[in-house]
Amino acid sequence: MSKKVLITGGNKGIGLCVSRAMLEFGYEIVIVARDFEDCPIVGVENVTAIEYDLSDVDNLPKLMEEVGEVDILINNAGYMQPKYTYDNYPKEAKEHLMNVDLHTPVELMNLVSVSMKKKKFGRIVNTASIAGQIGHPDVWYGIAKAGLINATKIYAKLLGTDGITVNCVAPSAAETGMQKDNDEARKKAFKAAVVTNRFAEPEEVAKAIVWLATDCPEYINGITIDINNCFYPR
Template sequence: MRTALVTGAGRGIGLATAKAFLGAGWRVLALDKDFGTFDAEGAVERIQFDLTALSAIPALAGSLGPIDTLVNNAGVLYCEPYEAIPEAHKREILAVNLEAPVALITALAPQMVERKGGRIVNVASVAAFTGHPDLWYGITKAGILNLTKSWATRLGPHGVLVNAVAPGPTHTEMYEQLPQSRKDMVTRSVYSGRAAKPAEVAEAILWLGTASPEYLNGTTLDCNNGSYPR
């Protein structure tokens, strides 16, 4: 049975992704700091871990055994004006959205290289292309696309695929916290007039994490339904 490690699997897109992998017959290591609403069942193990603990990531990764697919999904966003964002929130955004994915890739890539295979899917956002009122959030999501390409360059020659998905508006707690005016703007900007279901984004992640062609590497799959809000 192949194993996927999914971060931020406690709810939202991460929980839907964990369920998608379980449905495809995989074993899932579900990592989150909070499992309050977690309801995935089957070959799933919970890993309670706070990804801001960056220095603890190598030891954690070393304790997990072989990982076939890593999904860097956990993310944080604060609806605060740039001028007022507390330093602690900025540090948290940078750590969870950007530094933790790099730390996990750094720690898990060697065993993938050794086995000459493995897949990594990084969850970015349409904000990577458009910018975002939470500037640090947008900056980290653009960074995710850049690190996806950098790691694909490093690992591609060893048979490891590193790709990204860039979701648009998706019905999760992160989306629900947005001001109504922004939700109205983003739903007006999509072709379908609605936010995505988490399971729709999860299907794209599952495909990149299991079955997409091996030639597809270092790329970003837009899951935004035409959403480029300005």
């Protein structure tokens, strides 16, 4: 019986690369996203696509009733809002971003861990960001990602004795649709900060996520894999 994987935001960018890789490994995947326009794997065997607004934290238990038990959770969905400044950030925009980027991933960890603990097995991977490590012009995006990195450490400690690993990746800017929200000056500055003067390819980030979700040893738990090409070497 194949394992089931829940991938939020698995319809495009890094998430789509993860979805494709997990399919190649023979996993049953459930993708949750706001829409599936132009998603090339909708309708493919072993793919279930569920339209859901991940800012809706209150109805996540209902979502998980539809999804069912999963063996692997990949909290990949997230977005930034660089058009707002620290001193001009509307309350509604801040709350929406924090729900999608932090509150929903944490609540999904709560929900999926119930069945994982019964099976004494589970793999959880969170997509954080370098923004949560060094600060970011989009202040609430950086705050959310820093919180997700810390939540990864907390839940690794809480769930590790039940055979569940919780890890995360922290990529710098990747060549995805998120770049449309950045102006050219910011994109140029991001590229200049890495040694190869380019964004990460989504496949490069996806490979690390898939490894953490599959072949990663149990003793690797609570860690953050930096994927930033010397932007923030440590």
